[in-house]
Structure formats: structure tokens, C-alpha cells
Amino acid sequence: MKIETILPNRADKGLPFLLQYENVARYDDGTIYVLDRRVYPHKVEFVRCENYHQAAQAIRDMVTQSGGPRLVASLGMVSAAREAKAKPLEEARAILNQAAFELSHARPTTSQDLARQIDHLRRLAEEALIHGQDPEEVTLAHTYRVLDERYRNARKIATFAVDLLPERVTILTQCFAETLIGFTLLVAKEQGRDVSLICPETRPYLQGARLTASVARGLGVPVTVITDNMPAFILSRKMAQVFISAADVITLDGHVVNKIGTFQIALAAHYHGVPYYVLGNPSRSHAQISSVTIEERNPQEVLQAMGVPTTMEGVQGYYPAFDITPPHLVGAVITSKGVFSPYDLARNFSVESPLD
Amino acid sequence: MKIETILPNRADKGLPFLLQYENVARYDDGTIYVLDRRVYPHKVEFVRCENYHQAAQAIRDMVTQSGGPRLVASLGMVSAAREAKAKPLEEARAILNQAAFELSHARPTTSQDLARQIDHLRRLAEEALIHGQDPEEVTLAHTYRVLDERYRNARKIATFAVDLLPERVTILTQCFAETLIGFTLLVAKEQGRDVSLICPETRPYLQGARLTASVARGLGVPVTVITDNMPAFILSRKMAQVFISAADVITLDGHVVNKIGTFQIALAAHYHGVPYYVLGNPSRSHAQISSVTIEERNPQEVLQAMGVPTTMEGVQGYYPAFDITPPHLVGAVITSKGVFSPYDLARNFSVESPLD
Numbered sequence: 001m002k003i004e005t006i007l008p009n010r011a012d013k014g015l016p017f018l019l020q021y022e023n024v025a026r027y028d029d030g031t032i033y034v035l036d037r038r039v040y041p042h043k044v045e046f047v048r049c050e051n052y053h054q055a056a057q058a059i060r061d062m063v064t065q066s067g068g069p070r071l072v073a074s075l076g077m078v079s080a081a082r083e084a085k086a087k088p089l090e091e092a093r094a095i096l097n098q099a100a101f102e103l104s105h106a107r108p109t110t111s112q113d114l115a116r117q118i119d120h121l122r123r124l125a126e127e128a129l130i131h132g133q134d135p136e137e138v139t140l141a142h143t144y145r146v147l148d149e150r151y152r153n154a155r156k157i158a159t160f161a162v163d164l165l166p167e168r169v170t171i172l173t174q175c176f177a178e179t180l181i182g183f184t185l186l187v188a189k190e191q192g193r194d195v196s197l198i199c200p201e202t203r204p205y206l207q208g209a210r211l212t213a214s215v216a217r218g219l220g221v222p223v224t225v226i227t228d229n230m231p232a233f234i235l236s237r238k239m240a241q242v243f244i245s246a247a248d249v250i251t252l253d254g255h256v257v258n259k260i261g262t263f264q265i266a267l268a269a270h271y272h273g274v275p276y277y278v279l280g281n282p283s284r285s286h287a288q289i290s291s292v293t294i295e296e297r298n299p300q301e302v303l304q305a306m307g308v309p310t311t312m313e314g315v316q317g318y319y320p321a322f323d324i325t326p327p328h329l330v331g332a333v334i335t336s337k338g339v340f341s342p343y344d345l346a347r348n349f350s351v352e353s354p355l356d
Numbered sequence: 357m358k359i360e361t362i363l364p365n366r367a368d369k370g371l372p373f374l375l376q377y378e379n380v381a382r383y384d385d386g387t388i389y390v391l392d393r394r395v396y397p398h399k400v401e402f403v404r405c406e407n408y409h410q411a412a413q414a415i416r417d418m419v420t421q422s423g424g425p426r427l428v429a430s431l432g433m434v435s436a437a438r439e440a441k442a443k444p445l446e447e448a449r450a451i452l453n454q455a456a457f458e459l460s461h462a463r464p465t466t467s468q469d470l471a472r473q474i475d476h477l478r479r480l481a482e483e484a485l486i487h488g489q490d491p492e493e494v495t496l497a498h499t500y501r502v503l504d505e506r507y508r509n510a511r512k513i514a515t516f517a518v519d520l521l522p523e524r525v526t527i528l529t530q531c532f533a534e535t536l537i538g539f540t541l542l543v544a545k546e547q548g549r550d551v552s553l554i555c556p557e558t559r560p561y562l563q564g565a566r567l568t569a570s571v572a573r574g575l576g577v578p579v580t581v582i583t584d585n586m587p588a589f590i591l592s593r594k595m596a597q598v599f600i601s602a603a604d605v606i607t608l609d610g611h612v613v614n615k616i617g618t619f620q621i622a623l624a625a626h627y628h629g630v631p632y633y634v635l636g637n638p639s640r641s642h643a644q645i646s647s648v649t650i651e652e653r654n655p656q657e658v659l660q661a662m663g664v665p666t667t668m669e670g671v672q673g674y675y676p677a678f679d680i681t682p683p684h685l686v687g688a689v690i691t692s693k694g695v696f697s698p699y700d701l702a703r704n705f706s707v708e709s710p711l712d
Contacts, residue, residue: 041668198674201658201666203559203583209659209666217668224672227559227658228584229617233679236619261585263592267627268620302557302583303565306664310557310565312397312573316580318554323589 016218372574610683
């Protein structure tokens with residue numbers, strides 16, 4: 001089944017290579033191909049997963065990140081549905097249950113809404129089997145519709161963001177805001193804005209240099225990579241007029257949890273009178289920042305660069321993956337419902353929405 | 357001539373490998389061996405210079421940095437003096453003049469005081485020749501005496517710095533403050549302080565990870581490397597009680613020009629109430645910050661890490677080598693004369709001192 005059959009008007013149109021659905025992950029006759037974001041753009045390689053176990057393994061191995069694991073986990077359920085369809089119902093159910101469990105537990109911090117999405121696919125597959133439909137087709141169609149809806153949502157957020165930008169603007173960003181930065185640049189270009197981008201490289205994994213810069217380049221947006229010690233200098237020289245990032249979590253009390261480094265850029269932006277806009281919907285599962293734990297990753301990862309050791313043996317590393325930017329450094333929270341003050345989120349986002 | 361003959365009580369005693377005189381650069385029978393700081397500690401290699409041309413080339417190639425080029429340029433003059441000594445006086449003079457010119461112009465931004473030091477060596481060599489002394493011995497002895505005096509000076513500054521530290525302290529630093537951070541850690545240990553260090557890796561050249569962390573490790577000081585996007589988080593978690601850096605220039609109006617990234621760490625330190633101390637003597641050749649130009653280096657350098665490209669072709673880089681920290685973010689300027697407010701430098705440092 002081709003994507004175009006399910007989505008005659010797909011929302012990724014105009015986005016560059018890295019953000020096109022097939023280049024996040026694609027499904028072809030039971031096999032899932034996942035773009036290896038760990039080596040992109042140095043190498044363009046797809047990791048091949050022949051079944052849901054291998055899909056879970058690819059997620060565990062961090063072959064993809066950001067929105068990628070969500071698609072891979074969903075395609076893993078499609079693969080499980082294919083495996084289940086020739087089996088007796090009880091056995092088919094067991095396969096689907098096992099797949100849903102494995103795929104939701106591939107990473108320790110899988111979000112509740114991803115777990116919900118996987119469980120929803122499990123139920124769809126089961127119902128399809130009961131009603132004599134093809135569970136593989138049903139789950140694949142659903143996966144692509146959800147994916148497309150997420151992209152439309154990102155485009156809405158990006159459009160609100162572009163509304164706040166000056167006609168001629170250089171955006172400073174951080175890490176890889178995926179569809180949110182992709183659509184912001186695309187919509188700005190569609191509107192004829194004169195837009196350019198500055199990306200901190202975002203050590204230790206260099207997502208800024210490897211992914212964000214590639215997306216800008218793919219859109220023909222002039223892009224400059226800097227090292228992570230340069231944002232304050234960039235801002236002091238008025239080389240950027242706005243700082244924009246996505247967030248791993250926006251809490252209802254207005255704190256932004258995002259890739260390490262966001263906080264110090266927000267601080268420098270505030271000092272220089274440059275607004276910081278965070279893009280994304282607040283999380284109703286985090287009413288307060290106190291409920292967020294900052295994940296620490298393997299400290300060895302900061303002791304290498306592109307696989308080469310950077311220091312002497314016996315030196316320790318430390319790798320907090322995220323930091324917290326307090327609301328007084330946040331100029332606006334730009335959501336699919338519009339633009340909000342970081343102090344006015346609880347009232348507007350406490351109730352469950354289908355996009356969460 | 358062994359160093360110990362000239363300096364029976366050398367000031368580098370107790371310092372680790374990287375800061376010992378012979379491991380900055382050593383002179384042996386006309387040959388200069390320069391530790392290649394570009395690859396240390398991954399590899400411990402000395403670049404061999406057989407004459408002053410090669411010494412100038414090593415400086416141009418940035419084999420060494422920080423205090424290194426000063427010693428290499430001086431040893432280049434020693435090598436020129438050796439070459440000159442068998443020659444008729446006019447020819448010897450021509451060699452010395454040529455060497456002084458080449459060595460002072462190896463880098464575009466060689467400081468005035470290094471130029472003065474090289475010219476002083478040239479005059480010493482010439483006088484030695486006239487008075488039938490050995491110009492090689494005279495210049496070598498002078499080079500080591502000046503080097504030793506610089507180390508004693510650094511120890512003085514470090515001792516004033518340690519006086520300001522709490523008994524138990526984790527220092528956050530930036531880049532490689534060379535003897536200043538080396539002596540700060542050494543003096544703290546001598547005084548029985550419980551001291552540890554956090555170094556940002558300092559991209560693109562990773563001097564923090566490669567050099568500073570190695571110096572701390574060599575002294576047995578617990579040391580943690582972080583990436584350059586982590587200092588604000590470290591400070592927010594109260595993991596460091598002081599931020600210390602050296603400076604390329606401290607202007608008489610209290611601005612600190614230092615390795616890119618210093619400014620944003622100082623900003624984060626100030627926000628969190630953590631003092632920032634800059635170590636070094638103010639420069640009387642810079643009465644005001646307006647006289648300082650920020651050097652921009654080859655932008656290609658930020659587009660690689662440890663020699664591996666980090667982004668897509670066509671992406672631009674930008675590499676300002678230094679940034680400027682304004683006096684209101686500086687808690688104290690710690691000099692060989694003692695501790696000063698950044699607002700009170702002109703009165704104390706406008707007059708030339710032999711150490712400048």
C-alpha cells in the first residue's frame with residue numbers, strides 16, 4: 001500500500017529529505033527501513049528491521065530520535081499485525097500483546113501518549129482480525145493518518161511562529177526541532193520572508209550540525225553552524241533576532257525542558273533583549289516542573305567526538321541530557337491552539353486533547 | 357646546558373607533564389622539540405625544529421598555543437644565536453635580525469611584549485658576540501630565567517586566587533588557563549584544600565578536554581569534562597562554587613577578552629550568584645575594550661570534530677575565537693599584585709611593569 005493511497009494530500013510536501021515520511025522510516029512488505037540518524041548526513045543509511053523485535057532493537061539502539069521512534073514503533077505494530085494475520089486468534093492476540101509490550105518498553109522514558117498510540121494500534125489490529133479485515137492494512141493506514149495529523153499540527157504551530165517573526169530574520173535555534181523547525185523555515189519561505197538560521201552544533205551528538213543544518217540546507221535556507229560556546233556572542237553582536245526551540249516537555253507552570261544548552265541560550269537571549277519562543281503543546285501530564293526528572297545519560301558519550309576520544313583516561317564525564325528554562329526567560333509558548341504566555345498554560349491545556 | 361644549571365630551584369616543580377618546561381618545548385644542541393598540543397593527550401609527540409625557520413613554522417602551524425609560542429620563539433632566537441656564532445659580525449647580525457623578524461611575525465596577533473622579549477634576546481646575542489661570550493648560552497639562560505619568572509608570577513596569582521576559595525570547592529573553568537589553572541590546583545592541594553574541577557570541553561579545539569582535564573588528572577585532582585552547552589545547568593545545580601578563567605586580554609576598563617564561551621559562562625554564573633574570577637595582569641596596551649578586535653578564525657574549523665566532518669556540504673561555519681565579558685559580570689581580577697575590582701584597574705596597571 002503506497003502512502004499516497006492513504007494520504008492523497010500528504011502534509012510533508014515541501015519538507016526536505018530528512019523530514020519526508022519515507023526518510024524517517026518506511027514500511028515495505030513487512031520490512032521496516034529506518035534512516036540511521038546517528039550517522040546522517042555523513043552517511044545516508046537505512047537500518048533494515050524484518051520484524052517488530054528488530055524495530056524495538058532499532059529504537060533501543062537510538063538509530064532514530066525525536067519523532068522517529070514513534071513512527072518506528074507504530075510500524076513495528078504493523079509488522080506484528082502482518083505476522084499475526086495467518087495465525088489462530090489466540091496466537092495472533094499473543095503476538096500483538098507481546099509486540100505492544102516490547103515496542104512501548106524499548107526506551108525507559110517512552111511517553112504515555114506513545115504507549116497509548118501503540119495500544120490503540122494493537123486494538124485496531126485485533127478488531128480487524130475479528131471482523132475479517134486485513135490488520136496490516138488497517139494499522140498501516142492508521143499509522144500514516146496519525147503521522148500526517150502530527151505534521152499538520154506542526155505546520156499550524158510553525159505558522160503561528162512565523163507570524164511573530166520580523167520580515168527579515170535570522171533565527172538562532174538549538175538541537176533539532178524536527179518538523180517544528182522544518183515547517184517554520186518552510187512557511188517563512190512560502191510567505192516570502194528573508195530567513196536564515198544559526199544552529200549550535202549541539203554536542204555530544206551534534207544534532208544541530210548534522211540534522212538541523214541539513215534540513216535548512218535542504219530547504220535552501222542559508223545556515224551557519226556554530227559551536228555550543230558561541231550563542232551569547234552571536235546574540236551580543238545582534239546576529240540573530242529570535243531564539244526558537246522545541247521542547248521535550250513544556251510543563252503547565254511554564255517551564256521548558258529541552259536539550260541541554262537551551263537554558264543558557266535562553267539566558268543569553270534574555271540578557272540581550274532577544275525573545276525566546278518555545279514551539280509545542282504543553283504536557284498535561286506535567287502540571288509542575290517538580291514532576292520532571294532530568295535524565296542523565298552515559299557519561300562516556302561526552303568524552304568522545306564523532307567517535308574519537310577527546311581526553312585522557314581517568315577523566316570523568318557528565319551528561320545531563322536536558323535542562324530547564326524557567327518561565328521568566330520564555331517570551332511565548334507557541335502551540336497548535338495559538339500563542340500563549342508561559343504563565344497562562346494550565347487554564348488552556350489541562351484538559352486532554354487528541355493531539356497530546 | 358641543563359635547565360638545572362641555570363635554574364637550581366625551578367618554579368615548575370610539582371606541575372604535571374604538560375606544564376613542565378621540557379614538555380612545553382626543549383632545546384637540545386641546536387634542536388628545538390615542541391610538544392604537539394594539537395594531538396595531546398591522544399598522542400604524545402614532539403615536533404622537531406632544526407633551526408629558527410622551523411621554529412617559526414611550528415608557531416604558524418599552531419603546534420603549541422597559550423604560553424607555548426613565547427617559549428618556542430625564544431628558543432628560536434637561541435638557535436639563531438648558535439647559527440650566528442661562527443659567522444663574521446655583520447653576517448651574524450643579519451641572521452639575528454632575520455630571526456627576530458620571522459619569529460615575531462609567525463602569528464598575526466603576536467603580542468607587543470613577546471616582540472619586545474624577542475628583540476631583547478636579539479640584543480643580548482649581539483652583545484655577547486661583541487664581548488666574546490657565547491650568544492647561544494647567554495640567550496638560553498635568559499630564556500629560562502624569563503620563563504621561570506613567568507611561572508613564579510603565575511604561582512603568585514594562583515595563590516591569591518586560592519585565598520578566595522572555600523575550603524571545599526569545585527571550580528568551573530573554561531578552555532586551558534595553562535599555568536594559572538595548574539598552579540591554582542597545585543597551591544590548593546599544597547594547602548590541603550578539597551578541590552575538584554569541571555572543564556567544558558571547549559570546541560572546536562577541545563582544549564578543555566584535551567589539555568585542562570589532563571593537567572588536573574596529572575595533579576590527581578578529580579576532574580569532570582562537560583560539553584559546552586552544560587555550564588548553566590551545572591551552575592543551576594550548585595555543582596560549582598566559582599568560575600575561574602585566564603584571559604587573552606584584560607583591558608584597563610575591566611573587560612575580559614577570552615576564549616569564546618567565557619562570556620556565556622560568566623553570564624550564567626552571575627545569574628546563579630556564583631563569582632567569576634579572572635586570573636592575569638591587565639594589559640596597559642588596552643586602556644579600553646574598544647581597542648580590541650575579536651579575531652575570526654577559519655570557519656571550516658567548526659564544521660569538524662577531531663578531524664571528522666560534522667555537517668552537510670554547503671553549510672557555513674562561523675568561528676569568532678574570543679568573546680568579551682563586561683566588568684559587571686566579573687567578581688574579581690586576580691593579578692600578581694593582588695586582587696582588584698574590575699572597575700579599579702587603570703589606577704593600578706597603567707604604568708609599565710617588567711612582567712607585562
